[in-house]
Amino acid sequence: MDVVVLVKQVPDTESLIQIAEDSVSIKTGDLKWIINPYDEFAVEEALQIRETQGGTVTILSMGPEKATEAIRTALAMGADSGVLINDPMTAGGDALTTAKVLAAALKEIPYDLIIAGQRAVDGDNYQVGSAVAEYLGIPQISLVIKEEIFNGKIRCHRVFEGGTVVVETPFPALFTTQRGLNEPRYASLPGIMKAKKKPLDIKTLADIGIDPAIVGKAGSKTKIKTLNFPSERQAVRMIDGESGAEKAANLVKILHGEIKAI
Amino acid sequence: MAQGVFVVTEQRDGTFRKISYEAVSEGRRLADLLNTNLTAAILGADIATMSGEIKKYGAEKILVADDSGLSEYTTDAYTNVLTDLIEEQDPELIIIGASTQGKDLSARLAARLDAGLVMDCVAIKQTDGGLVFTRPMFGGKVLADVEIAGTPQIVAIRPNVMSIVETPKSATVDRPSVKVGEVKTSVFEKKIETGDKIELTEADIIVSGGRGTGGDFSVIEDLSALLGAAVGSSRSAVDEGWRPHSDQVGQTGKVVSPNLYIACGISGAIQHLAGMSTSKCIVAINKDPEAPIFSKADFGVTGDLFELIPEIIKAIKNMT
Numbered sequence: 001m002d003v004v005v006l007v008k009q010v011p012d013t014e015s016l017i018q019i020a021e022d023s024v025s026i027k028t029g030d031l032k033w034i035i036n037p038y039d040e041f042a043v044e045e046a047l048q049i050r051e052t053q054g055g056t057v058t059i060l061s062m063g064p065e066k067a068t069e070a071i072r073t074a075l076a077m078g079a080d081s082g083v084l085i086n087d088p089m090t091a092g093g094d095a096l097t098t099a100k101v102l103a104a105a106l107k108e109i110p111y112d113l114i115i116a117g118q119r120a121v122d123g124d125n126y127q128v129g130s131a132v133a134e135y136l137g138i139p140q141i142s143l144v145i146k147e148e149i150f151n152g153k154i155r156c157h158r159v160f161e162g163g164t165v166v167v168e169t170p171f172p173a174l175f176t177t178q179r180g181l182n183e184p185r186y187a188s189l190p191g192i193m194k195a196k197k198k199p200l201d202i203k204t205l206a207d208i209g210i211d212p213a214i215v216g217k218a219g220s221k222t223k224i225k226t227l228n229f230p231s232e233r234q235a236v237r238m239i240d241g242e243s244g245a246e247k248a249a250n251l252v253k254i255l256h257g258e259i260k261a262i
Numbered sequence: 263m264a265q266g267v268f269v270v271t272e273q274r275d276g277t278f279r280k281i282s283y284e285a286v287s288e289g290r291r292l293a294d295l296l297n298t299n300l301t302a303a304i305l306g307a308d309i310a311t312m313s314g315e316i317k318k319y320g321a322e323k324i325l326v327a328d329d330s331g332l333s334e335y336t337t338d339a340y341t342n343v344l345t346d347l348i349e350e351q352d353p354e355l356i357i358i359g360a361s362t363q364g365k366d367l368s369a370r371l372a373a374r375l376d377a378g379l380v381m382d383c384v385a386i387k388q389t390d391g392g393l394v395f396t397r398p399m400f401g402g403k404v405l406a407d408v409e410i411a412g413t414p415q416i417v418a419i420r421p422n423v424m425s426i427v428e429t430p431k432s433a434t435v436d437r438p439s440v441k442v443g444e445v446k447t448s449v450f451e452k453k454i455e456t457g458d459k460i461e462l463t464e465a466d467i468i469v470s471g472g473r474g475t476g477g478d479f480s481v482i483e484d485l486s487a488l489l490g491a492a493v494g495s496s497r498s499a500v501d502e503g504w505r506p507h508s509d510q511v512g513q514t515g516k517v518v519s520p521n522l523y524i525a526c527g528i529s530g531a532i533q534h535l536a537g538m539s540t541s542k543c544i545v546a547i548n549k550d551p552e553a554p555i556f557s558k559a560d561f562g563v564t565g566d567l568f569e570l571i572p573e574i575i576k577a578i579k580n581m582t
Contacts, residue, residue, distance in 0.1 A: 013513045013533040017403040026404070037514045095381075096373060121513050124399055125381050126360075130337070130369030139446040140337055142366040145507075155450060159508065160362045161279075161461040166451040167336070173446075179515060180507035221378025225394065225407045230539060236546070236562045247563050248573030249580075251545065254561065256581055259543050261467070261522035262489055 001055035001149070003046040004109055005079065006102060006116040006128065007039045009063055009070035013121055024224045035070045038117025041177035043074045044184040045147070046115055053149060056080045058109055062090060062101050068200060075195035076187030082200040083109065089205055092217035095123065099131030100219070104210040105203065106136060113154065114174040118143055133174040141167050143178040264413035267293040268353035269302045270344060271316060272363055276309060280426075280464060281359030283319055285419060287427040288386065289357050290320030295388045296354070301325060302433075303347055305340055307333035313435045320429035323436065325351075331442035334449035335363050341370045342443035348375065350438070353414050355393070360418035361463075368418040378410035382420045382517075384540065401513030401536030421463050422519050423540070460492040462511065467522045470494035470511055470538070474527020474548065474567055477504040481571040482526055488575055494518065494538075496528045512537035526567045530555030547571070 011017065012032040020027045035043070046057040059074040059082040061067050071082035085105050090097070106114070114136075116129035133140035145164070146157040155168045156175050187195070205212050213219060239254070241247035255262045269289040271282035286302050293300040302321035304312050306328065313324045327343050344367070348356065358368045360382045372379035380395040384405075387394050395408045395417055410416075462468060469486040471479050472495065479493065486493045495505040497512055511518055513533040523541035527548060528534060535558050538544065546559035547567050556562045563570055 011400070013401065013536075014531065016532065017400045019404065026400075094378070095369075096376075096379070099373065122400055124397075124401065124517075126365045127369040127372065127379060127381060130366060131373035134341075134370050134373035140366070140370065141447065142337075143362055158362075161464060162459065163452065163454040165334070165449055165453070167447050168450045169447040178507075179510065221376075221411050222380060223409050223411065225409055227399070228405050228407070230398075230402065230405055233544070233558065233560060236556050236559045238556075239561055239563045244565055244569040245573045245576070247565060248570055249577045251561060251563055252574060252577035252581065255522065255543075255545070256578075259522070261543050262578065 001049060001053040001112050002058070002110045003049055003055065003113045003115060004058045004060050004106065004111040005039065005042045005046045005074065006114065006132065007043070007059050007061045007070055007074055008036045008117070008120045009033050009061070009067040010036045010120050010122040013037070019227045019229070023226050026227070033066065033069065035073050036117050036120045038119060038121070038177050040184040041179070041181045042115040042117055043077050043079060044182045045177065047078045048182065049113070049149065058083065060102060060105055060109065061085070062098055065202070068202070071200055072195050073187060075198045075200070076191040077185055078191060081198055084200065084202045085205070085208065086202050087205045089212040089216045092220070093215050094220040094222045095125040095127035096131050096221065097215040097219045099128045099135060101205070101210060101215050102128065103132050103135035104208045106132070108208065112171045116174065116176045118176040118178055129174060129176040138172045138174055139169040141169065141173070141175040144175045145178050145180040147175065264352045264354040266298050266351060266353045267296065267300045267355045267357065268348060268351055269300065269321070270356065270358045270367070271302055271304050272359055272361060273304060273306050273309065273312060276306070276312065278312070278315060279359065279361060281361050281364070281421045282316065283426045284421065284424045285357050285359045286316055286319035286321055288419060288424045290427065290429050292355060292386060298354070299323065301351055301353065303327060303344065305332050305343060317433050318428045318430045319426070320431050321433050322431055324433050326435060326437050327440045328437060329440040329442055331445065332440070334452065336445060336447045336449060337366055337370050338445045338447055339442045340367055341374055343440055344371055345374055346441060347438060348414065356414050356416045358416065358418045360420050364418050368416055372416050375414065377414050377416050378412065379416040379418065380408050380410060381418050383417045384420050384423045386417065398517070398540070401533060402517060402539045403536050420519065460490070462492045462494055462509070462516050462518050465492035465518070465520050467491035468494045468511070468518055468520045469524045469526065470496065470528060471499055471526050472496035472528030473498045475499065475504070477502060479504065481568060485571050485575055488578060496534050497531070525555050525559070526571065528555055529553045530558060
């Protein structure tokens, strides 16, 4: 079973986000970068599949050269090799253009299964996995918390509001991860040492044979006009009272009478 | 030329999800702004009688795609059928609810139609340059105003944000012929959670607990049951194994926007605040008056949650 994991490097979720001077991007100078948390679940699941099914785990990412750090982390967890598509023409592209680039790269990487995070926690687009599956013409299953492989098929437990559904599909296929799928392993020190020697190819758009006009800013159908901070709430109103009972009564009075929320 | 607004509704086992009413109501508002007509599509099996329930939200035309191959949601079948309906209707704008199903479907559909998609939109406004779609990024730390080039434009709207408005119209109901096409995925089993557990992303009220509970969610569950609320939790409560993953609110969990969010014993890590900051009213209960949660709350109470919450329950029960 050859598994490809789609990975994105994103700002740490504990980061403060600041809007850049151009008002359409964020300041990246002081940010700490990590593997997208949902992609970590994807790497872990791929490694577990390799343990039972054999085969290879390849990490595929698109981004600046710095994104090799995220790929190296996945290699240190145990993946076999990595590919980064690094080309200035991809900059400023929307989710569908990213998917076009990844799908083009996947034409040259053998796969039976592709695993992606349900979303990257920076753009929060929830689009790349689905769109890659569409461009490759393969089935997709989103938000998976458990999978089983047998008889040339994969059976995935997909969550929805208030339940789960078990969906089956033949290979090749793509699924996206949901929290609860597994507990990603930490990279061990020997793993980190080994990762330094594992193959990591950096490719351009020309290398994967995709027309730069359909990707990046030029190829994007959606365009960010401005970024804004959510409007600040008014300063907190602290509820006073001599006792817990009095505070509670005052709070309930406000929530019922003034806010009409209960 | 592409024209009209096309809403994809969502039903489960013959009952519309609330997001369907939000999507059709928003569709009506935008169709009026754009001076055009509104079509609502219902997909499923044995759904012939469902069109009546959606009429009062203002669609002029209702398409009922009724086929045994649509009885359970699969990405491939629903994308195939919707693509046919959309190509036939040629709308300028498509609205889908950004539920778990709608997120999966809208992304596949956008790639198939080569159309721009704005995911998890919280506001849509008309400007001289066309529609501008507002959506949270970085878990809600930033809001992006986004434009979409070309048609159709696709927008997936965040559940629980847009208003439900009744605008009854005398709608025509069509039952188009349905070709499910090639379908590789099949639904093997469906498990609905028993009991009346309320889904976090659809809840009007959420009572959430964090590290301050020490793992004891009993008072939080009591308050939640009394208010008909959903129980949420911070990441630390999930990491401690106190609550299931499905309860986690935050940038790496669920993003919620209830009318009332009551955070109990949650200090307010940035990634948690990002997941609940669009709540309409936020109440924080915490022992530590310096806890960051108070900077994002509308109302704050300092004190021990195990003392305060039972008092709150008592006060609610005493309400006349």
